[in-house]
Amino acid sequence: MNQLLKKIIPTLGIQEKLTLIFILLSTLPIILVSIITVNQQIEFKREENLRDMESDIKGLRERTTLFLTRIESEILLVMKSTELNKVLRNLETGKGIEPDLRENVEKEFLNIISGNQFYLKGSLLNKRGKEILSVINVGDSASIIPKEELSKTPKNYYAHVVSEMNPGEIYLSPSEISFKQDKFFIPVIDFILPIHNQNAKVSAIVTVNIRAEKLFELLVPLHNVSSKKIFIVNGEGFYIFHSERKNDWKMLFTNRFDENIFHDYSTDLAEKILKEKKNTTLYHQDRIIQYSPIFSGSKAVTDKYFIVEDVAAEMVMLSINKLKTTLLVVVLIVAIISMLIGYLTTRRFLKPIKQLIKGTQIIRSGNLDYKLEITTQDEIRDLISNFNQLVLEWKNKQLLEKEVRKSEKLISSLTQTATDAILVVDVNGKIIVWNSSATRIFGFRKGDVIGKDVFSLIVPEKEREIARQRLVEFLNYDSEVNSGTTIEAYALRKDGTEFPAELSISSVILDETLYATGIIRDITQRKKMVNDLIEAKDKAEVADRLKSEFLNQMSHEIRTPLNGLLNFSDFIRDELQEGENLTEDIDKYFTAVRESGARIIRTVELILLMSEIQTGSYENKPQKTDIYKDILVPLNSKYNTDACNKNLEFSVINKSNFPISNVDPGSIMHVFSHLIENAIKFTEKGKVTVLVENNHMNSLVVSVEDTGIGIAEEYMPKMFNLFSQEEQGNSRSYDGNGLGLALVKKLCEMNRITLQVTSAKGSGTTFRLKFPNGDLNKDA
């Protein structure tokens, strides 16, 4: 039961439990009262029944005693008669009995026996059991058995019984009598009474055979027997009397199947009944059995008697069962009512709790916006209110956590993907964070360094104490000012090698604890590169200086003697002219010398310029330059002569109202000199036009157009290369060193001038220079 309750109760909800308590509280008193009432009734009924049975048995005893006393007194009355005393005396002395005396005694016996229909036979025996006289009461009349018909042999049984009896006792023994003429047995109870003499010795025995059937009809009250069984058994369990088997009466010991108590009761119970010495009540299965020994006195099992009353408990309990049913119905009704009340009440109480449960389910499923509606005014309201507050806080916390997770993930990703070592240490230098680059750079694995002292791991020994001190100072005093500062220092790898490192350090406060975050970069390569660069620069500077010196030397060494040659050749010519020795031919030679010399100087200048540009020593100084007035007008007057000599029409036309650009005037002078020179050089007839204008974007564009030989299309990509001319070798028709256009291009690039060429072989070439739209003001 306990186990069952332990299993069931935890599975019940609050409502079921409360309902259960309701039912228990309401029905328990009724159940208790009912149980007490029923028990009292049962006790009462049992007692009543027992009293009934006791009175039955008591009544039987009383009636038996009365009956036996009556027989005894009748017999004793006869015994006290003078005649019988004579007979007894004669028996003791062994004398015979005179016929007259005998007749008288026989008559007295006849009186007794015939006077009572219970008696079947009465006999007087001597002390050894020999029949002295006998009277029989069969049919309607009693008669004396003639002396000749008396039994010849002594009835040892009676002598034996009497020998074991105490004076004053009566012996009752069940027996059967069969008369020779009858085929049936008559069951009898033998009444045995010893007659004692003055010396208290048995002198004779009186036996009366009482008809058992009639005796028990008298003794056992057969009213009301329908509800109970009453029977008398002997010590062996044979039914002497049975209220339900009166039809078998004539066969007390003859062959019957159900004549024994062992047939109807369990062996245990039967043996208990047959061994009992006092009045006893037994509740056996559904029966109440009361039994008691009666007619006590015999030692023989066969001659012991027990009266048994057996009542179906149901009979006794009939009214109690009715009461039980009524009470059960009452209990059930009360239980149902209290269940209903309990259900309704608890439902009312539990409604908010159920709402709460439902709410928690909704919230658990992810709907954090769900809000519980408060419907009560009691503690539940506080609970729900707190719950709502809790959910709100939780929701905020979740959002916050989400952000934190995101940010953590980002930071973690950043930390792990950073190429620099990222470390976080506490004020004592204990490592808290160590990213994968730190592992790569220092050689220590994360698991080996977390919680270890950062200084002993990655700071060279001689720096350690200072570094430690610096960290404390940084965190305590300088962190706000110096956060994010970068220092360079040497760091230590796992293998003991040192390397230059750049450390950025900042501080962070987590949970009121100060931490230092360090980003460490291995700057070995950078350092090396810087050193290399410095070295290269130094070397380049030396080489450049040497080259410049060489070139200056060279130009000086070439130009000075060349100028000498030219000047002196001019002197010679002038001398010849003065002496009028200058022939036309000789003048031609002098012109050739002059032209060749000028060409060499020009080439040297170009080479110098080019080398200056290439070595970066060329000084390009952009300034506001009026392209037309400062550059093209002087060039016009310079090359006009050359153009006239070749019968070419040379013109400089300005269509721009603001032909000014921020360029180096020297470079631009070079560029246009060269382009105009080239145009005149490669044009045999026609014209050379320089046009200054503004294009639609308002950029300054200067075009140099000729009607010369033009440039082959296949040569166009190569035209700006160094030392390049369309016709190679000695067969070429135009002299030139091939430096010009390359230089033009370089100079244009330096001044951000876009250079464009359009040309066709035989129909002339146009160079268009687009000047940058610089930060020029028209006023400047």
Next chain:
Amino acid sequence: MKGYTIYILLFFLLTTNFCYAGNLKGKIKVNEEGLSNVVVYLEPVNKGSYAPPKEPAVLDQKNLNFVPHVLPVLLGTKVIFPNSDQTRHSVFSTGDVKKFDFGTYKPGIEKSIVCDKPGLIPVLCYIHHDMSAYIFVLETPYFALTDESGEYVINNLPPGKYRLSFWHEETKIKSQDILIPEHNTVTKNISIDD
């Protein structure tokens, strides 16, 4: 074959009777009337031990009577108590020689005792108070019971000296010495006065 058997038996009977053993016969009278159910037994002066018969002696119950009323047996004999009646019997004995109580038992059932002590065993029935019987356990195989006419015969007695005794339920045992000669029949009549 049957005829031969009878002749052979007769031959043996005659030879045993007449050649070696002696016989005893007589009549017991009370008031000139033959007295039945008297046990007559001879105890040799030189006591011997005798094997009990293999077949049990029977004390039957018929028509509310023990049959026979008196049953003399040799010591060690098994006595069986069949119930040949229509009703139950409850046979018992309370005497000193053999105490037993069979309880009430049905017709057709058989009970038994072994008479292992010499003496008189009174037998009674709890249910039928008129019934009574005696088993007389003897230490001698030489006994007989008187018939209705009070006559008895004891054959095949080895010749010699015996103590001859008579027992009846209503008298005391009376004894006398007797000599049984060879090849002879002794007649012993007793007369008892009431």
